[in-house]
Amino acid sequence: MAKIFCVANQKGGVGKTTTTVNLAAGLAKIGQRVLMIDLDPQGNATMGSGVDKRTLELTIYDVLLENASIAEARVKSDKLIAAGCSFDILGANRDLAGAEVELVDVERREKRIKTAIEAVDSEYDFVLIDCPPSLSMLTLNGLCCANGVIVPMQCEYFALEGLTDLVNTIKQVHANLNPDLQIIGLLRVMFDPRITLQQQVSEQLKNHFGNKVFNTVIPRNVRLAEAPSYGVPGVVFDPSARGSVAFVEFAAEMVERIKTM
Ligand code: ATP
Ligand code: MG
Numbered sequence: 001m002a003k004i005f006c007v008a009n010q011k012g013g014v015g016k017t018t019t020t021v022n023l024a025a026g027l028a029k030i031g032q033r034v035l036m037i038d039l040d041p042q043g044n045a046t047m048g049s050g051v052d053k054r055t056l057e058l059t060i061y062d063v064l065l066e067n068a069s070i071a072e073a074r075v076k077s078d079k080l081i082a083a084g085c086s087f088d089i090l091g092a093n094r095d096l097a098g099a100e101v102e103l104v105d106v107e108r109r110e111k112r113i114k115t116a117i118e119a120v121d122s123e124y125d126f127v128l129i130d131c132p133p134s135l136s137m138l139t140l141n142g143l144c145c146a147n148g149v150i151v152p153m154q155c156e157y158f159a160l161e162g163l164t165d166l167v168n169t170i171k172q173v174h175a176n177l178n179p180d181l182q183i184i185g186l187l188r189v190m191f192d193p194r195i196t197l198q199q200q201v202s203e204q205l206k207n208h209f210g211n212k213v214f215n216t217v218i219p220r221n222v223r224l225a226e227a228p229s230y231g232v233p234g235v236v237f238d239p240s241a242r243g244s245v246a247f248v249e250f251a252a253e254m255v256e257r258i259k260t261m
Pocket of ligand 2: 016017
């Protein structure tokens with residue numbers, strides 16, 4: 001059975017999408033079968049995986065409205081296939097912004113992604129969901145179907161503050177809607193060890209959250225930032241870059257983690 005993870009943090013620009021696409025590519029590289037779901041109307045994870053969001057005929061929006069199944073709506077990226085790092089992509093574009101409103105009155109709205117994934121569950125080891133920068137209906141939909149949440153965070157002064165809202169939301173979803181849900185871990189991203197404050201916040205995180213903090217640390221690395229403009233994850237764009245190596249390590253850490261879940 002596939003393990004389902006949301007990559008979430010309501011703060012914008014903290015590295016959710018970079019984490020989602022590079023973890024997906026890293027997992028594919030070490031032989032895992034992955035479905036990547038873009039749950040953000042910005043469609044960055046879609047574009048960053050080499051799929052043009054503007055030309056997509058079916059997206060997660062159609063799956064949420066039950067107009068299409070995942071088997072019908074998922075696509076592959078030629079660039080990822082060519083690199084030998086392929087994963088399936090359920091894309092998103094602006095259409096998804098409307099889902100927020102359209103889903104307000106429908107039944108089982110928080111269960112729709114879960115039901116859709118169940119139909120393809122046996123085809124994957126991992127399902128990774130890239131969430132938008134909010135604790136909106138879309139993020140809730142993601143949390144309702146997930147086994148765990150991966151929280152990318154920068155080791156900055158206000159990082160811990162934002163975490164409280166997210167942790168409370170996860171607790172509520174766990175209590176009311178999805179008893180499977182747990183925080184799998186906090187992933188330190190864009191890390192620069194030369195900055196003392198980052199080291200201090202990193203230590204605080206470890207003291208406070210213990211083994212919920214992943215061992216792998218993702219360094220700040222410009223190659224990861226350059227990769228999206230080529231329509232591939234950094235892991236594919238420049239496999240030997242420090243950031244890419246770290247994401248493949250993180251993929252291996254995730255494979256180990258799910259053995260204990
Ligand atoms: P949003 O909240 O808008 O969805 P996000 O949390 O998905 O944003 P990303 O888009 O992944 O964040 O990253 C924000 C910016 O930081 C991007 O320009 C990305 O290329 C860059 N970035 C992410 N991780 C790294 C890293 N480890 N090193 C250098 N740049 C990074
Ligand atoms: Mg994003």
